Amino acid sequence: MTSPDLKELGGPFALLKKVLVISRATLASQFAYVGEQVVRTTFLVLILYIFTQLWNATDRFQDVREATGFSIPQLIWYLAFTESIIMSAAGIRGTSVDHDVRTGDLAYRLTKPIPYPCFQFGSDLGTRVFRFFLNLAVGIGVSLAVVGPIPLAPLAVLAAISLTLLVFVVDWIWVFSISVLSFWIEDTFGIHLLYRRLLMLLGGMLLPLEAYPDWLRSVCERLPFAYMVYHPSRLFVLDRPDGFLHAVGVVLILGIVGLIPALLLYRLGLRQVSAQGG
Amino acid sequence: MAGPTDTGPASRTDPASHAGHVSRTEGVGRFTVWAGFLLAYVRANLQSALEYRISFATQVFAMMLNDAMWLVFWLAYFDKFQVVEGWGRNDIVTLWAVVACGFGVATTFCGNLFRIAGIIVRGELDIYLALPKPPLPHLLISRMSVSAPGDVLFGLAGFLWIVRPDVPEVLLFVTCVLTSASILTACGIVSQSLAFWLGNAEAVGEQFSNALISFSTYPTPIFRGAVKLAMFTILPAGFLAYVPVRLFQDFSWWLLFGLLAVAAGSLVLSTFVFRRGLKRYESGNLVLIRE
Numbered sequence: 001m002t003s004p005d006l007k008e009l010g011g012p013f014a015l016l017k018k019v020l021v022i023s024r025a026t027l028a029s030q031f032a033y034v035g036e037q038v039v040r041t042t043f044l045v046l047i048l049y050i051f052t053q054l055w056n057a058t059d060r061f062q063d064v065r066e067a068t069g070f071s072i073p074q075l076i077w078y079l080a081f082t083e084s085i086i087m088s089a090a091g092i093r094g095t096s097v098d099h100d101v102r103t104g105d106l107a108y109r110l111t112k113p114i115p116y117p118c119f120q121f122g123s124d125l126g127t128r129v130f131r132f133f134l135n136l137a138v139g140i141g142v143s144l145a146v147v148g149p150i151p152l153a154p155l156a157v158l159a160a161i162s163l164t165l166l167v168f169v170v171d172w173i174w175v176f177s178i179s180v181l182s183f184w185i186e187d188t189f190g191i192h193l194l195y196r197r198l199l200m201l202l203g204g205m206l207l208p209l210e211a212y213p214d215w216l217r218s219v220c221e222r223l224p225f226a227y228m229v230y231h232p233s234r235l236f237v238l239d240r241p242d243g244f245l246h247a248v249g250v251v252l253i254l255g256i257v258g259l260i261p262a263l264l265l266y267r268l269g270l271r272q273v274s275a276q277g278g
Numbered sequence: 279m280a281g282p283t284d285t286g287p288a289s290r291t292d293p294a295s296h297a298g299h300v301s302r303t304e305g306v307g308r309f310t311v312w313a314g315f316l317l318a319y320v321r322a323n324l325q326s327a328l329e330y331r332i333s334f335a336t337q338v339f340a341m342m343l344n345d346a347m348w349l350v351f352w353l354a355y356f357d358k359f360q361v362v363e364g365w366g367r368n369d370i371v372t373l374w375a376v377v378a379c380g381f382g383v384a385t386t387f388c389g390n391l392f393r394i395a396g397i398i399v400r401g402e403l404d405i406y407l408a409l410p411k412p413p414l415p416h417l418l419i420s421r422m423s424v425s426a427p428g429d430v431l432f433g434l435a436g437f438l439w440i441v442r443p444d445v446p447e448v449l450l451f452v453t454c455v456l457t458s459a460s461i462l463t464a465c466g467i468v469s470q471s472l473a474f475w476l477g478n479a480e481a482v483g484e485q486f487s488n489a490l491i492s493f494s495t496y497p498t499p500i501f502r503g504a505v506k507l508a509m510f511t512i513l514p515a516g517f518l519a520y521v522p523v524r525l526f527q528d529f530s531w532w533l534l535f536g537l538l539a540v541a542a543g544s545l546v547l548s549t550f551v552f553r554r555g556l557k558r559y560e561s562g563n564l565v566l567i568r569e
Contacts, residue, residue: 036481039481039485040481042485042488042489043485043488043489043492046488046489046492046493047492050492050493050496050500053496053500053501053502053505054362054496054497054500056500057362057363057497057499057500058359058362060363061359061360061361061362061363062359062360067358067359068358185332185333185336186330186332186333187330187333187336187337187424189333189336189337189340189425190333190336190337190338190339190340190341190425191336191340193337193340193341193344193425194340194343194344197343197344197347198347200347201347201348201350201351206351207351207354207355211355211358212354212358213354213357213358216350216354216357
């Protein structure tokens with residue numbers, strides 16, 4: 001980063017400004033690889049097609065709307081949104097933090113005029129926002145093609161996107177906590193995989209919680225994962241932003257709680273770093 | 279993991295030297311030589327994985343949980359919707375068990391399967407071309423997917439625990455796992471070998487594998503028309519998923535022989551494609567060190 005903004009030192013506002021500069025730079029660099037990113041959305045197209053077939057086949061035997069409270073078009077649009085949230089996340093094969101810790105690049109990055117977590121946060125957030133909107137655009141296109149339009153309420157869509165952006169911040173904090181475990185564990189793939197799958201299943205990625213059997217639904221409602229996936233996506237397809245403030249409150253608490261292991265593990269991990277020479 | 283100049287313990291477990299020793303033994307057939315070669319690599323790969331025990335155990339356990347979560351999803355689905363196009367709970371469990379186990383077997387023994395395109399593009403195939411064993415099997419088995427045993431354990435446990443099979447069903451399950459592993463390996467070789475013609479085919483290979491696995495883990499009868507035709511031709515997910523489940527629903531010797539023929543034929547075809555592609559390969563003239 002050679003932006004003059006990064007050379008400024010100062011308090012929290014200067015730091016926030018640096019983070020935003022990095023986010024903006026990462027976002028801009030993502031536009032250089034739009035073609036590659038579009039190829040990677042093939043999986044989203046595939047999943048939306050498969051689920052359209054699955055819901056149509058299910059509907060031939062049992063009324064899906066009666067069982068879930070959602071029409072088939074709503075279920076597909078819901079899935080487009082949940083998949084956009086999950087697919088915009090960094091690969092489970094390791095985030096850049098994992099890579100920096102494993103390869104020792106961290107020692108070099110610590111010399112930058114911005115705290116390492118803040119730099120990574122800015123960079124990862126820029127990438128994720130870009131991927132999310134790209135996936136959402138493709139998801140909406142496919143949904144329009146396979147099930148047609150559904151009525152969307154502008155206020156509910158705005159609430160869904162605001163909540164999603166907050167979720168990205170909180171998700172980053174938890175993923176960072178897992179990644180810094182690389183200081184002690186050679187490969188954090190297993191833990192990343194587990195976290196992502198918990199978000200997928202207990203977060204309601206493939207089905208809204210209303211489509212789960214009662215026992216699983218009650219489990220999901222007691223856990224935080226649904227606030228990261230189900231609640232923003234549900235807001236997207238409903239006609240009113242019901243439950244928005246409650247969801248924002250819970251996600252904020254999750255973020256504040258997540259800062260404890262993230263900062264603690266990072267500080268402990270830094271003690272493991274030893275750098276010498278150039 | 280032992281470094282390239284380490285002549286200590288690593289040399290005692292070097293698969294190539296072990297296989298060479300086996301091949302010199304009088305009266306030992308070709309099959310035994312290959313079995314010894316494979317086992318030597320399995321042992322070396324396992325020793326390498328066990329070098330990081332916590333990481334290995336975490337990855338195997340996480341993969342089992344990953345698969346188990348998909349199974350919970352389907353059990354929840356069938357709890358709410360009892361039947362989808364004639365498929366019930368046991369059918370989807372059988373499907374997941376066969377595909378997970380088949381994928382696990384394929385990538386435990388052939389850990390480089392989904393890395394072939396990258397190896398070709400980076401010119402790293404030179405290492406295998408310079409050694410006496412045929413490059414394709416050598417390339418495939420020289421790495422092990424550390425998380426793959428989790429798929430195998432999940433598939434076995436899920437099938438035995440939920441389906442509660444009798445002895446003939448267990449034998450059929452093992453056969454279907456082997457055919458699935460063979461077809462997956464063959465598809466992996468063909469899609470990754472596109473790198474010989476297309477150059478950087480890593481993304482294409484990845485998307486093909488994703489599509490194959492995605493289509494093979496949903497009830498096949500939900501697909502119709504051209505997609506269903508594709509599932510039994512260019513994207514043979516039907517042979518991974520539909521045919522094994524059909525054998526469990528309504529066993530037929532003809533169907534079983536057909537499945538075995540498809541598995542064997544796909545391996546022959548994939549070897550042919552790789553060999554044709556190899557003629558187009560150009561060395562990168564790189565100085566390479568094996569990991």
